[in-house]
Amino acid sequence: MNTTRRSRTLLAALAASSLVVAACASDDSATVDEPDTSDAVDTTDAEPDTSDAPDSTDAPDSTDAPDGTDVPDTSEPDGPATTDGGEAPAGNDGEVGGSACGTPHGPYEEKDAPSGEVRVAWNQAAYSFNSATNRGNATANNNPLYIMNAGGFSYYDADLNYINNDQFGTCTIDSLDPLTITYTINEGVTWNDGVQVDAADMLLTWAAQGGSYNDAETVVTDTGVTAQADADGAAVVVGPDGDLTSADEGYDAAFDPEEGTLLDGFTYKESTGVSFDSSSESLELVTEFPTISDDGLSITATWDSFYVDYASAGLFPGVPAHVVAQNALGIEDPAEAKTALIEALETNTEDVKAISESWNRDFDATSLPDNPSVYASFGPYNLTDFSEDGTMVFEAREDYTWGPQPGVQTLVYSIIGDPTAAVQAMANEEVDVIQPQVTADILTQLEGIADRGVEVRQGDGATYEHIDLAVANGGPFDPATYGGDEETARIVRQAFLLSVPRQEIVDRLILPLNENAVVRNSLTQVPGSPAYDDIVASNGSDFYAEADPEAAAQLLADAGVETPIDVRNMFADDNPRRASEYELIRDSVAQAGFNLIDGRDINWGSNLANPSLYDAVHFGWQTTAIAVADTGPNFVTDGQNNFYGYSNETVDALYDELNATTDPARQDEILAEVEAVLFEDAFGLPIFQFPEVTAYNSTYVDGVSSIAIAPTVFFNVWDWTAV
Known part of the structure; x- marks a missing residue:
């Protein structure tokens, strides 16, 4: 395993040892779909649940585009039912001339004027109105944004049919080889300040997530600062005496060992380069500048190679382009601001840096901003x-x-x-x-x-729920701790995971809530899904089928690793189930020689991007879309939800192949191969599906x-x- 650091995710991360979560769910997940700040995180098309978890919305891709006849039809045979009981028009998903973002809905049912008040409670407050940044990708932010922007291009109905709200706009497949899609916003669709939503908003999404403008020597820190990066991708720090400090030069001395924040007198060295705090494996394949229509309502993008999950990872509007341009370029008129933004991006002028910094930071807020x-x-x-x-x-x-x-x-x-x-x-x-x-x-x-x-x-x-291990933070699972010996570090990771009492966690904490609950043994598939059993049968998860601290201790002894081994375990504070999990894990791994240190943290979601603060972390990944390759960002090198420095060329190549594969049987084979590598490398373990x-x-x-x-x-x- 090659544990090179991710330049993009390094933030203030490599502070004490040497992160940003995707979106989250209400109980401790992030999105993988996206981190769940409630205690989960999302992956690809998931998002961490910052209520306790982090979100992963994209997956990598490559190879030649397939023949159009091989593209799977994601719609139901007769088209999904509309929300008002009517029948939606056929979407022709996967066909040239068809929809690239779900089955078109058609006109909606007219209702009486809205009335009354409904009060809903969630477990974590929002902190950004831009959930496309690495720092903002969390359920805590995505929930409010969904309420504000529900009914945009696409959404899922009660039967998980993917619906194109064609009253908002349409997405038309112009070609499958090369994959080319035109996105059009309907005239009259406006931001609530009266400005038309249009191609400029979608172009900004491409610029921010496609990576075309990013400077390899520039990184965005976990505080949103655009900083100079060292050779390892860590933000360079300037000390009180003006000396520069990087990750391999006493970097941890610049940070508070408990909070992971810079100590007084230390600052990040600002970079003159550009870095948008985001990424998209899909949009990174759109390297040619998109084409904007004369009326400014449509934008056409062409992918360098086919991307299997194009429907959920295309050019959708995010934050308003006119607001970014107004803030970054000092132009008051919205139309003029958008024109200037397009010109700056098209000619790659020095204004792109100001645009990126506005996009990165200007939408973060924990109370009502003065600027609406x-x-x-x-x-x-x-x-x-x-x-x-x-x-x-x-x-x-x-x-x-x-x-x-x-x-x-x-x-x-x-x-x-x-x-x-x-x-x-x-x-x-x-x-x-x-x-x-x-x-x-x-x-x-x-x-x-x-x-x-x-x-x-x-x-x-x-x-x-899952538990992941940091492999590039100078801790117990990092090869650097053993003089660069990757095999020893892998054995230590295996021993730790072999000691995690997954069945006991399910028996004691989940079965009382779901009598059919089982230990989850796949990193990419939900129990009960069509591919689950076949993938589990060949992915190597059986090595961890039963917690075996005695066997784990023997692995450590055979490798000549001294015990006890301190492991800092971060998890959501104020979350009873997470605390119970910690106690069960602590008592079990202790029998193998690990000293599990309580690292509960109220800010665990934002601190996922800072593995200097932890060695192991348990939280949830929340799925935000039904997709084929959506788990890629969790595991590929520099993936948006890969906070831990994990890198494996085989995994990267397999996801590249997956992103261009339309044969369902081969897709399942690829995912099984990916999981086999991840379990062999002891990346982490899935534990259970949330009730x-x-x-x-x-x-x-x-x-x-x-x-x-x-x-x-x-x-x-x-x-x-x-x-």
């Missing part, structure tokens, strides 16, 4: 208040006509980190909708207030449901009605 453009939206709801405690208030937008119409006038989104407190708030009728991280006690408490109108829905969640509980008070709200991918309970927010 920072939280501009194009969907059914406007943000009207954002208080210091994280509470947000959304009001239905009066002029919104280009998507499903909202039924509720006011949504109050409050933050309650403790699931027991969330249940109590529901019992007190202070909130109407919650999706807490469920434990047996939480479920019992919810069932105990059924007489007050509380409905409880159980199901499989979008998040899975999910959605509770709502039917006395006050109707239409609440949930799906098994992000944004879970918010997926049909427009169908909610206040009773």
